[in-house]
Amino acid sequence: MDISFNESGADIQTNQDTGDQLLSEQARVIIETVNYVFLCNIFALFGIVGNNINIIVFYKQGLTSSINISFLSLAISDLCSLVALLWFNVLANPLFKNADIPMVPSEFEHLTGGSPHSCFARITCMITA
Numbered sequence: 483m484d485i486s487f488n489e490s491g492a493d494i495q496t497n498q499d500t501g502d503q504l505l506s507e508q509a510r511v512i513i514e515t516v517n518y519v520f521l522c523n524i525f526a527l528f529g530i531v532g533n534n535i536n537i538i539v540f541y542k543q544g545l546t547s548s549i550n551i552s553f554l555s556l557a558i559s560d561l562c563s564l565v566a567l568l569w570f571n572v573l574a575n576p577l578f579k580n581a582d583i584p585m586v587p588s589e590f591e592h593l594t595g596g597s598p599h600s601c602f603a604r605i606t607c608m609i610t611a
Contacts, residue, residue: 511576518574526568533561556609563602570595 505513536557540550572578573591 514574515576518571519576522571523568526564526571529564530561530568533557533564537561552609556606559602559606559609563599563606566595566599566602570599 537554540554540557543550545551545554570591573587573595579587
């Protein structure tokens with residue numbers, strides 16, 4: 483890898499040869515597929531089930547104390563974040579991406595899955611803080 487600096491040192495330009503890659507393109511695709519199709523979906527499903535249980539428990543305890551309301555809103559926000567993540571992972575599936583459909587799958591997945599997940603994850607962080 484060649485790294486060259488300009489006179490001020492602010493601009494960095496890198497030139498990488500294809501032989502310097504850590505992973506091949508095929509290995510990267512396999513790792514992404516396993517991550518999006520299997521691992522993230524399993525975690526999202528467990529999170530959805532757990533948050534549904536939390537919502538039921540906090541609702542049955544009553545919404546009279548502020549801590550129950552806070553925990554309930556945290557569970558609802560986390561549930562919405564996990565549903566958006568699950569949808570994002572469904573759209574990231576290579577079978578869906580390689581299907582002959584008249585749209586750009588990556589744009590659709592980021593618009594309908596990535597943005598809502600990011601929004602609800604931020605809401606969850608704000609409730610926690």
